[in-house]
Amino acid sequence: MHIDELLTQVRQHIESPEQMPTMLVPKDWSQGRTLYGGVSAALAYEAMRVSIHADRLLRSFNCNFVGPIEPDAPFEVKVEILREGKNASQILARIVQNGNVSLLAQASFGVPRKSKVTVANNDKHTMALPKKAKFIPQIPKLTPKFLRHFELAIDSGKLPFTGSKDHHIHGWMRYKKAPATITDAHLIGLIDAWPPTVLQMLKWPAPASTMSWNVEFIHPHAEFKADGWFAYQVDTRQAADGYGHTEANIWDENGDLIAISRQAVAIFD
Template identity: 35%
Template sequence: MSSHTLTEVLESRTPQGDGLSYPVPSNWMQGRTTFGGFSSALMLDAVRARHKDLPPLRSALVNFTAPIGTSPIIGTEVLRQGRNVTIINARAQIDGKVAAMATFSFGHPQDSHVAFDRPAKPAEKPEDTGPYFPPDLPRPPIPFLQNFDVRLVEGALPFSGAEKGYLRLWARHNDPRMWDRMEGLISVADLPPPAIYPTLKKPGPNSSMNWIFNVLAEDIQTRDGWFLLEHHLTAGRDGYSSQVMRVWNTEGDLVVDGMQSVIIFV
């Protein structure tokens, strides 16, 4: 496959042994591997395809262990199915070796008097915000970015020598069929470059090691598919960085709260 939407990729999955095989189009690549949000979405789709009637997704632990450059076969395993929470593991394998794995926790809503939130800081509407990439760029610098509409709210471009690693973006899938799907939200949430990149003065490769995120809303509806993303560098040394990653809907409700470790080869 050369260029296909995430919807088309998910619809193209085929049974392969005890797992599901997914195509890897070139427009979802970044270097020699697929975009991490894409790989995570595939693993979630495999879990939901194999295990029906799951409660809402509440949390995920994702590890990126090797490049995914060809079609992975994703197997799943129920680790625990309790009265409230079901925990399922997914493994994406290539040639019998694990390339990525994720543990997804699904949970029924609970009666609770606890209600805390972290509303989004004020931001211009997406349609009033300029593009993240310079308008004279013929195409996005990384293939997978062509699948998204991305607008800059606050922060600097990668490798601009900025004083802080901070970025706020409006982003949505170009494919409206992904606007209200959890797989679509996951792939949008991992879209921005590493938060340390604006502080660097020269280009260099990176590799995400893991991604931990919590889903804080059962209803992920948002106006016209737009989500407000915030990536904040918390620390970086010895070639490794840690960042906080948050996602709000257009009403300012926090829907994803996460953290990621990124290897920086600079």
């Protein structure tokens, strides 16, 4: 099932709950025993997006992965508007499966306003656009199923479980089958596709899980190419005691910074 179909499904789930009281996401979007975190976060975001005025742009998105979301099993997305003022909206979403909260997300939206305060972003990268994907091949029972929906091209850093001394990943990403358009929901679904930076430091496979994820969005007022590449550079800020903290920048093909991502990751080695 394509990402656009999933986003359409969640919109129907929110707008017509009597016709679609629950949702299903197939196993090809799974990551181990749960749904891929990026797609579950994207669905929670899209449910919030359709619940507020369209003139409000996403400013920040915070997501806690509380428990696994079983693929091919029904779940609900519940939305609560915490506050909707003249300029900003604060909204909450929960994914509930079998009576348990599996994902909790909160987003802040705000309308663009005239301001005398302008600070240009000067963060740049020097990576050349890739000619093709270059990352983990599809290996049965080893490669996460959801990766078949993405193309990743690593520029710096190593593959997971290679005993590397590196703890960063720099590269490019895009959807393997381009969506009709690229929205914030598509970007949320895309940004989380990379493995945790610290897994490359291990010599043997071990599970890891994102506990919390924060994405702050910057809007360069430009439309994105549906089949375009997005640059991604993530670095480990600190890791110890079975937890790692990472921070990433995301740029479009024009070199404009469009998002800043931060994650707290639990490693079970």
